[in-house]
Amino acid sequence: MMKKVVLLVIVTVSAFFANAQNDTIFTRTELYHPGDYGSTNYRIPAVITAKDGSIVAVTDKRKYNEGDLPQDIDIVCNRSTDGGLTWSEPYTIAQGTGVNHGFGDCALAWSNDDNGLIAVFVGGPGLWNSTPSEPIRSYKSYSYDNGQTWTEPEDITRFIFGDDCIIPEHQTWRASFFGSGNGLLTSTGRIMFVAAIREGSAQSLSNHAVYSDDNGLTWQVSGRASTGGDEAKVTELVDGRILMSIRHNGKRWYNISTNGGETWRPSTSSWNDITAPACNGDLIRYTSVNQGHNKNRLLHSVPKGTQRTDVTVYVSYDEGETWPVSKTIVPYSSAYSSLCVLPDGTIGLYVEENPSGEMGNYSTAFYNFSIEWLTDGNDTYGYQAISDNNAENTLKIYPVPASSFIMIEAENIRKIKIYDNQGHLVKKMTVTASSKVKIDVCDLPSGTYLVEAKDVKGNKKQGRFVK
Numbered sequence: 001m002m003k004k005v006v007l008l009v010i011v012t013v014s015a016f017f018a019n020a021q022n023d024t025i026f027t028r029t030e031l032y033h034p035g036d037y038g039s040t041n042y043r044i045p046a047v048i049t050a051k052d053g054s055i056v057a058v059t060d061k062r063k064y065n066e067g068d069l070p071q072d073i074d075i076v077c078n079r080s081t082d083g084g085l086t087w088s089e090p091y092t093i094a095q096g097t098g099v100n101h102g103f104g105d106c107a108l109a110w111s112n113d114d115n116g117l118i119a120v121f122v123g124g125p126g127l128w129n130s131t132p133s134e135p136i137r138s139y140k141s142y143s144y145d146n147g148q149t150w151t152e153p154e155d156i157t158r159f160i161f162g163d164d165c166i167i168p169e170h171q172t173w174r175a176s177f178f179g180s181g182n183g184l185l186t187s188t189g190r191i192m193f194v195a196a197i198r199e200g201s202a203q204s205l206s207n208h209a210v211y212s213d214d215n216g217l218t219w220q221v222s223g224r225a226s227t228g229g230d231e232a233k234v235t236e237l238v239d240g241r242i243l244m245s246i247r248h249n250g251k252r253w254y255n256i257s258t259n260g261g262e263t264w265r266p267s268t269s270s271w272n273d274i275t276a277p278a279c280n281g282d283l284i285r286y287t288s289v290n291q292g293h294n295k296n297r298l299l300h301s302v303p304k305g306t307q308r309t310d311v312t313v314y315v316s317y318d319e320g321e322t323w324p325v326s327k328t329i330v331p332y333s334s335a336y337s338s339l340c341v342l343p344d345g346t347i348g349l350y351v352e353e354n355p356s357g358e359m360g361n362y363s364t365a366f367y368n369f370s371i372e373w374l375t376d377g378n379d380t381y382g383y384q385a386i387s388d389n390n391a392e393n394t395l396k397i398y399p400v401p402a403s404s405f406i407m408i409e410a411e412n413i414r415k416i417k418i419y420d421n422q423g424h425l426v427k428k429m430t431v432t433a434s435s436k437v438k439i440d441v442c443d444l445p446s447g448t449y450l451v452e453a454k455d456v457k458g459n460k461k462q463g464r465f466v467k
Helices: none
Strands: 006-010 024-032 041-049 055-062 073-080 091-094 103-110 117-123 137-143 175-178 191-198 206-212 220-227 232-236 242-246 250-257 269-276 282-287 297-303 309-316 325-341 347-354 363-369 396-398 405-419 425-440 448-455 460-466
Touching: 024 055, 041 103, 041 347, 041 363, 055 103, 055 363, 073 103, 091 103, 091 117, 091 137, 103 175, 103 191, 117 175, 137 175, 191 232, 206 242, 220 242, 220 250, 232 282, 269 297, 282 325, 297 325, 297 347, 309 347, 325 363, 396 460, 405 460
Parallel strands: 041 325
Antiparallel strands: 006 024, 024 363, 041 055, 055 073, 073 091, 103 117, 117 137, 175 191, 191 206, 206 220, 232 242, 242 250, 250 269, 282 297, 297 309, 309 325, 325 347, 347 363, 396 405, 405 425, 405 448, 448 460
8 A cells, every 4th residue: 555644633623513523634745756656757647536435536647748649648547445534556547559549638527337437538639630520539438336346448539529520510629638536427427527628720719518328338519618718627416407617817707508518508608706827727516405414515626826836725605606605625836626425524635836937847645624613613514403213204213323234114115325425326126015124234334324215106215324
């Protein structure tokens, strides 16, 4: 197990659920420093919490210089099973074999498979050298074991642009690349990423969602979401709309889709609360009242101000209308970043940084902190209050905390779904109508879970448990 220097600050905070307590509110662990493993540089962080609770981090290994494609770049992966304090040795998702034959700009999302993740990335001649006949190519790769191994990269360029594109109108487009960081698995099972696309010969980019309704087998491209944008991210709002945050110099741009990301408003809007340089950031859901949490919250990370410094995490309580709370996590030179939520409800940030203050020549580091720390104690991770277990719409669930199984009691249970603390569906089943059901949860990581059960008439009941 590779171990890096860890800065750890510990304070006592109140229990967030039953007897579960979150004592560690701030840690920093360095994953890569220039020169590690024989590579001159590392850039382009992406991070996700897998379905088993492990943290999966992906990075560009820029072997000979700090430049973008078409340089010789590998995409490497690391995993942590202890909340980001220690990390595995790196292993390769995509191996570069020279100039014009490298890979980069990886984005991650859950797939619809058990223990499944999907990575998308690009490779080849680079953004500005790409043409319809010799394009920068788009790839996908799957993991079916929570990021421990990955399938060979598979080319999906023909679904997006280029001479052989299946969409005739896109055959003249010149280039496309994915915004690194988080993609999205929606509540309907749609997998979605955002591409920055050169539609013509000018050095100008537009944003389009690239999405799949068959778990990545085929892909579709949305209508234009921005003109003059760059790397962008999406998340799903509680009412099913899709929110896109778009890289822009100055006030951060955004757009909204009301049909699952297929089309977007005619023009972008700007957030007055977020002023940032032209830099990639990340956007994820933290909590949702739809899944039993006490508040709706979104998180956004991006450098603050006019330079690539002071990567800051912002909190929205109104589904991205405003971002009233923020805290600078990296108070010196820092650039691209990616966010995740750990099973205990704490927040992870994987970020490029240079403590010396020099722009570029970045190390990459993982930070872990609580919402209490982020908001200076003004917000607490938690769930909506539950009435007693005899209430008409409440499931009786025991034991709490659970170990390897839970028992659920309610009349005529037929269908059961279990969601993790981010609202991801982690287990579902149909059972013989019964008033008592035993469910194996030994494969679920420690954390808090919402259980939703429907009876034979479709009536819904909910409850929660801690493991």
